Amino acid sequence: MFVDPKDPRLPAPPLPGTRPRILVAMSGGVDSSVAAALLVEAGYEVLGVTMKTFCYDENQPLAKGPSKTCCGLDGILDARQVADRLGIPHYVFDVEEDFTRDVIDDFVHEYAHGRTPNPCVRCNSNTKFRDLMARGELLGCQGIATGHYVRVTPPAPDEGPGALPHLLRGADAGKDQAYFLWGLPTALLPLLHFPLGAFTKPEVRAMARERGLVTAEKPESQEICFVPMGDYRDFLSRRLAPRHPALEPGHIVSIDGEVLGEHRGFAGFTVGQRKGLGGGFPEPYFVLEIRPESREVVVGPKEALASATMEVGDVHWLIDEDLLRTVQGGHPIGVQIRHRAGSVAARIEGASDASVHVRFDVPQLAVTPGQSAVFFLGDRVLGGGRIHRVGGRTLTAGIASPGADAEPVSTRATSLSETAPPSLQRP
Amino acid sequence: MNRIYLDHAATSPLRPEVHAVMAQAQAEGWGNPSSPHAEGRRARALLDGTRARVRDLLGARHHRVVFTRGGTESDNLAIFGRRTFGIPLISALEHSAVRVPALHLVQGFGRLHSEAPTRPEAPTRPLAPLTFPVSRTGAIDPDSLDRAAAGAPAPVGVVSCQLVNSETGICPDLTPVRQWCLRTGTPLHVDAVQAPGRVPLPMGDELPALLTLSGHKLGGPHGVGVLLVHRDVPLDPHLLGGGQEGGLRPGTEDVAAAVGFAEALSLALAEADVASPRLDYLRLRLEAAIVEVIPDARIHGGEGHRAPHILGVGIPGVSGDLLLASLDLEGIAAAPGSACRTGTPGPSPVLQALYGPEAGDAAPLRLSLGWNSQEAEIEEAALRIQRVLSRIRRSTSTPVSETVA
Numbered sequence: 001m002f003v004d005p006k007d008p009r010l011p012a013p014p015l016p017g018t019r020p021r022i023l024v025a026m027s028g029g030v031d032s033s034v035a036a037a038l039l040v041e042a043g044y045e046v047l048g049v050t051m052k053t054f055c056y057d058e059n060q061p062l063a064k065g066p067s068k069t070c071c072g073l074d075g076i077l078d079a080r081q082v083a084d085r086l087g088i089p090h091y092v093f094d095v096e097e098d099f100t101r102d103v104i105d106d107f108v109h110e111y112a113h114g115r116t117p118n119p120c121v122r123c124n125s126n127t128k129f130r131d132l133m134a135r136g137e138l139l140g141c142q143g144i145a146t147g148h149y150v151r152v153t154p155p156a157p158d159e160g161p162g163a164l165p166h167l168l169r170g171a172d173a174g175k176d177q178a179y180f181l182w183g184l185p186t187a188l189l190p191l192l193h194f195p196l197g198a199f200t201k202p203e204v205r206a207m208a209r210e211r212g213l214v215t216a217e218k219p220e221s222q223e224i225c226f227v228p229m230g231d232y233r234d235f236l237s238r239r240l241a242p243r244h245p246a247l248e249p250g251h252i253v254s255i256d257g258e259v260l261g262e263h264r265g266f267a268g269f270t271v272g273q274r275k276g277l278g279g280g281f282p283e284p285y286f287v288l289e290i291r292p293e294s295r296e297v298v299v300g301p302k303e304a305l306a307s308a309t310m311e312v313g314d315v316h317w318l319i320d321e322d323l324l325r326t327v328q329g330g331h332p333i334g335v336q337i338r339h340r341a342g343s344v345a346a347r348i349e350g351a352s353d354a355s356v357h358v359r360f361d362v363p364q365l366a367v368t369p370g371q372s373a374v375f376f377l378g379d380r381v382l383g384g385g386r387i388h389r390v391g392g393r394t395l396t397a398g399i400a401s402p403g404a405d406a407e408p409v410s411t412r413a414t415s416l417s418e419t420a421p422p423s424l425q426r427p
Numbered sequence: 428m429n430r431i432y433l434d435h436a437a438t439s440p441l442r443p444e445v446h447a448v449m450a451q452a453q454a455e456g457w458g459n460p461s462s463p464h465a466e467g468r469r470a471r472a473l474l475d476g477t478r479a480r481v482r483d484l485l486g487a488r489h490h491r492v493v494f495t496r497g498g499t500e501s502d503n504l505a506i507f508g509r510r511t512f513g514i515p516l517i518s519a520l521e522h523s524a525v526r527v528p529a530l531h532l533v534q535g536f537g538r539l540h541s542e543a544p545t546r547p548e549a550p551t552r553p554l555a556p557l558t559f560p561v562s563r564t565g566a567i568d569p570d571s572l573d574r575a576a577a578g579a580p581a582p583v584g585v586v587s588c589q590l591v592n593s594e595t596g597i598c599p600d601l602t603p604v605r606q607w608c609l610r611t612g613t614p615l616h617v618d619a620v621q622a623p624g625r626v627p628l629p630m631g632d633e634l635p636a637l638l639t640l641s642g643h644k645l646g647g648p649h650g651v652g653v654l655l656v657h658r659d660v661p662l663d664p665h666l667l668g669g670g671q672e673g674g675l676r677p678g679t680e681d682v683a684a685a686v687g688f689a690e691a692l693s694l695a696l697a698e699a700d701v702a703s704p705r706l707d708y709l710r711l712r713l714e715a716a717i718v719e720v721i722p723d724a725r726i727h728g729g730e731g732h733r734a735p736h737i738l739g740v741g742i743p744g745v746s747g748d749l750l751l752a753s754l755d756l757e758g759i760a761a762a763p764g765s766a767c768r769t770g771t772p773g774p775s776p777v778l779q780a781l782y783g784p785e786a787g788d789a790a791p792l793r794l795s796l797g798w799n800s801q802e803a804e805i806e807e808a809a810l811r812i813q814r815v816l817s818r819i820r821r822s823t824s825t826p827v828s829e830t831v832a
Contacts, residue, residue, distance in 0.1 A: 047756075091752040135749055138819055139756060 001206040009171075009198035011042040021045040022143040022193060023136040025128065026082065026090070028075030030208050031147030031196055033082040033215040037207070038195040039145055040086050047139060048083040048090040050076050051128060053099040053225060081214050095131050102127045104226055108239045111232075112246040114290030115370025116270045118180075118339070119224055124148075125183025133188050143191050147204075149175040150381075151197030152189065159320070165189045167318055167381040172200040179339050182374045182384025183316050236267050250295030255288065255304060263297050266290050271390075272366025275299050286366075289390075306363040307390045310337075312373045313355040315385035327375070327382055328356065334376035335360070337367055337387065343376045355388065428758040431808045433713075435644070435797030436593050436621060436737050437762055442646035442798060444694060445687045449648060452686035460680050461671065474682050480689045481653060484696055486631030490638075490655040493672045494685050498620040498641030499524035500665075501654035504675065505616040505637040506532065506585060508662035513584030516575055516613075518567070518599055519558040519780035520592045525618055526776065529556035529587070533580065557583070561592075561599045563781050564731025569603035576611075585614050585637070590628070591621035594764045594777045594793060596737030597728035598626055605635070614660045620644050620652075624695030624702050624798070625736045636660045640692065642684065646798045647691030651684035698798070706796050707735035709805045713794055714738055716809035720816045725789050727781065736796040739764070741778075741789025745819045750790050753819060757811045762793045 003010070014020050024036040026048040040046050076092055083090030103122045110117035132144050149170030155163035164186060170176040184192075196204055208216035227235045237247055246267035251259045252275065263269070273287045275297070286305050289298040317324055327333055328351040334343030335358060345361040358373065367390045374384035432440070456473035458466030478492045495501045502524035506515050515529040533556050557579050559571040567588075576583050588604045591597075601617070608615040614636035622628055623645055629635060638655040642648050656662055656675065668677030695702075717724050717740055727739035742750060747763050754761045764775045774786035794812075796805075 047752075089752075089755065091748065091755075093746070093748045093752075135746075135752075138749055139753055 020142040023141040024145045026079035028078035030215045035147040035195045050079045114292040124180040145193035169379040271368040305365045307367040308363040309391040311389040312385035313388040317383035433794040436795035439646045439797040449687040452683040456682040493654045497652040501639035501652040507665040509585035513582035516583045517587040572607040587616040590619040591734040595727035595739040596733035642688040645691040648687040743789040747790030
């Protein structure tokens with residue numbers, strides 16, 4: 001696991017005679033700690049910055065047990081310790097207002113409309129990088145770095161001047177975080193450093209240990225940072241107005257409209273989730289659709305979860321016009337529709353303003369409105385958007401199971417009654 | 428790049444003279460002052476001499492000099508020490524070392540330990556300490572104390588008002604407070620940690636019943652403070668243990684720290700006549716530099732009498748943490764306000780009390796000067812501060828990035 005000091009995957013040193021100032025976002029986790037260390041060792045002037053995204057509710061900080069999220073007070077203290085060890089300045093920036101507006105309010109809004117949001121996508125590609133860029137500029141920084149497991153490479157020589165750098169998946173397939181970064185401002189691409197993108201997680205831990213960083217053995221963060229203990233239903237009920245429709249009882253119906261039971265509020269459901277309906281039904285039922293207007297939750301057999309197409313809105317691209325035309329013209333691409341799933345073959349059938357119509361080569365299970373859809377060409381991130389509508393539901397055979405490394409629907413459904421679905425997991 | 432230290436209100440660097448006498452005291456007076464042997468007696472003699480020195484410096488003929496481990500401890504002792512006599516009535520600008528204990532007492536924490544009578548009609552568990560307002564000029568309405576006391580859930584056991592506000596430099600006018608205390612027979616506590624060498628300290632017969640001083644604000648050591656306690660004012664200890672400091676502050680005394688404190692206080696008082704106008708001049712230089720580039724900067728307490736060494740400003744349209752980081756990278760040590768509030772979000776209670784809902788509209792910046800501030804470095808600081816402010820202000824007026832998703 002030893003990483004040689006001459007390993008070509010380590011960050012390249014700055015040009016001779018220069019010492020560019022790089023702002024490193026330090027969450028207090030092992031990844032960003034090592035990212036900062038590697039840049040210091042490569043010869044950059046590094047500033048450590050921790051974004052304080054929200055405050056724990058002072059009334060119940062410890063009552064619910066220790067938190068394993070990334071941006072809490074412990075994270076700030078750990079990041080400061082690492083910065084001291086590396087001999088770099090460390091600052092804490094309070095972005096609570098932006099974070100609440102861009103991430104938490106959006107999270108609540110999406111659930112209230114029957115969709116399943118990716119708050120970590122919003123945070124990473126929106127709040128975090130936008131704020132880092134604005135602050136980095138004011139602090140005279142020439143680059144921004146994080147501990148994400150993704151890579152950025154310069155454009156190929158034949159792409160001509162002004163072409164955008166390529167954002168690529170991380171080399172460690174198990175840790176790759178490209179799914180979370182489709183919304184990066186394109187202006188930021190040339191300024192980004194991801195020192196860990198070519199390494200595996202065990203290698204990063206080994207490098208942390210070797211350098212005696214206090215964060216070396218820190219466990220992975222798993223929860224959404226602002227939802228204590230992953231109880232997002234409880235969180236929503238505290239954030240939404242009392243008697244909000246999303247928290248009111250409604251019907252559970254079949255595809256044919258037959259009422260099969262009652263639920264205690266559709267905000268508790270996610271498309272693809274297995275819904276136990278008591279005895280009398282031979283096979284498990286799955287949530288197929290949430291209809292916020294009528295508060296109906298539509299359920300059906302697993303086969304009915306498959307969709308052949310989807311409408312993706314709020315689309316953002318990280319590529320040049322030429323490539324964009326090719327991609328929108330129906331060139332085969334990969335699309336990833338949830339975290340920790342591989343990409344599957346698809347084509348864009350039509351595009352308008354900020355939305356595209358996507359057809360999967362093979363229908364996909366549990367395409368979930370609100371989740372991000374990220375477009376790839378090989379390992380390269382082309383862009384992404386939010387799944388707005390799902391279409392082409394088919395009850396016929398010939399349904400794909402979602403790739404070998406994807407979440408099988410059955411496991412998705414096992415633990416979902418009161419906890420966050422895997423689609424809500426942190427990067 | 429040389430560092431320029433503009434945070435003396437948080438801590439002033441240790442003066443070399445103080446360092447020298449402390450080293451000597453540590454060598455000679457290392458014994459336990461309560462021990463009966465020669466080593467103990469030597470420490471005791473040093474401590475007693477130091478106590479007498481502080482008493483003489485302040486002309487405190489009717490006060491006990493109680494050495495504590497700092498300003499916060501002195502404040503806590505003054506407030507909690509009066510808990511059996513009622514609840515504290517404090518100015519709206521008090522430091523958290525006064526405000527938070529006062530809040531605890533008014534919420535009933537004190538009743539667990541005391542028999543303070545509670546008025547049956549009083550509201551239970553108020554969310555704020557009992558306060559009287561201080562205007563931006565430092566003026567205090569004498570009637571406001573009567574009004575506050577009338578609405579109190581229990582009798583007032585102590586009144587607390589600072590001599591210099593640490594975030595803004597505002598010097599509250601103590602006269603109406605003194606008169607109210609005299610009229611009602613209530614002891615007055617004055618937190619004067621920012622005052623020595625900067626604004627005149629009340630001395631001799633002018634001394635309030637209780638007075639807090641701190642070592643590290645004066646170029647003395649950390650971890651030592653003083654509470655002057657008038658002999659006629661009963662006070663209970665807050666820490667319990669041995670009989671040191673007349674039982675008011677148990678625990679083995681730090682003789683060298685006390686010696687260092689007395690030396691720093693002596694130097695500050697001796698130099699006050701020269702230092703005060705010098706600090707005033709330097710502060711005005713910084714103030715002018717800021718207003719030159721940020722015409723709508725809000726000078727906190729700018730309308731009234733302020734201490735010469737503290738400049739509190741509100742810079743509209745910038746983020747406070749970014750401003751401080753930028754200054755730090757330019758070699759300037761500055762503060763957003765009281766260092767004791769680090770990590771607490773939102774505008775400080777002091778700025779809220781002075782500016783109401785507008786308190787949060789501007790990023791708070793506090794620059795404070797001290798015994799080793801030099802004119803040349805202040806000139807240099809003014810340039811760097813202007814550079815940072817211009818850059819930040821320019822950038823925040825234009826969008827810096829796109830928003831997606």
